[in-house]
Amino acid sequence: QVQLVESGGGLVQPGGSLRLSCAASGSVFNIDIMGWYRQAPGKQRAAVATMTNGGTTGYADAVKGRFTIARDNARNTVYLQMNSLKPEDTAVYYCYAARTKPPYGNYWGKGTLVTVSS
Numbered sequence: 031q032v033q034l035v036e037s038g039g040g041l042v043q044p045g046g047s048l049r050l051s052c053a054a055s056g057s058v059f060n061i062d063i064m065g066w067y068r069q070a071p072g073k074q075r076a077a078v079a080t081m082t083n084g085g086t087t088g089y090a091d092a093v094k095g096r097f098t099i100a101r102d103n104a105r106n107t108v109y110l111q112m113n114s115l116k117p118e119d120t121a122v123y124y125c126y127a128a129r130t131k132p133p134y135g136n137y138w139g140k141g142t143l144v145t146v147s148s
Contacts, residue, residue, distance in 0.1 A: 032056045032137040034125040039142030046146070047113045052125030052139055054106040063128040064101055064108040068121035069141075075124065079110060092118075115146045 038050040054061060065080030065088075079099040080088045087099055098111040108125065125139035 032058055032061065032127055032135065034127055034137055034139035036123065036125045036139045036142040039123060039144045041145045041147065042115055043148050044115060044117060044146055046115050047111070048115065048144060049112070050110040050123055050125075050142060050144075052108045054108075054125075054127055054137075058106045058127075060129050060131055061106070061127050062130055063126075065099065065126045066108070066110045067124045067126055068119075068144075069124070070118075070121040073121075078123070080126070081108065112144070115144075117146050120144060120146050 032054055033056045034052055034054050036050060036052045038048060042048050062083045063080055066078040067075050068078050069075040078090050078093055079097055081099045081101045089097065096114045100109045122141040122143050124141045127137045129135045
């Protein structure tokens with residue numbers, strides 16, 4: 031099993047910044063994708079940013095140019111730097127990890143709340 035623990039959420043004013051962190055532990059061998067999803071009130075969980083072991087990144091259109099994902103493979107940690115935050119970025123942010131080779135697995139953290147409000 032893989033355990034994911036997020037940190038760094040909180041309340042921030044519009045235009046502000048936050049950095050989320052997610053540390054993976056347990057059976058972290060061959061985890062080849064890590065990333066972030068978010069779920070706003072009344073909406074489905076959606077991908078925000080992902081990064082492969084090789085450094086390939088993907089971003090949701092809504093966050094391109096404002097959010098940056100980074101990964102420290104040696105520490106099994108993934109980060110999400112969020113700048114120019116908007117009220118519509120308010121959501122619970124979930125860390126995600128996946129193993130796309132056997133033994134396959136998809137893993138989720140418990141989430142951290144980000145609230146963007148004045």
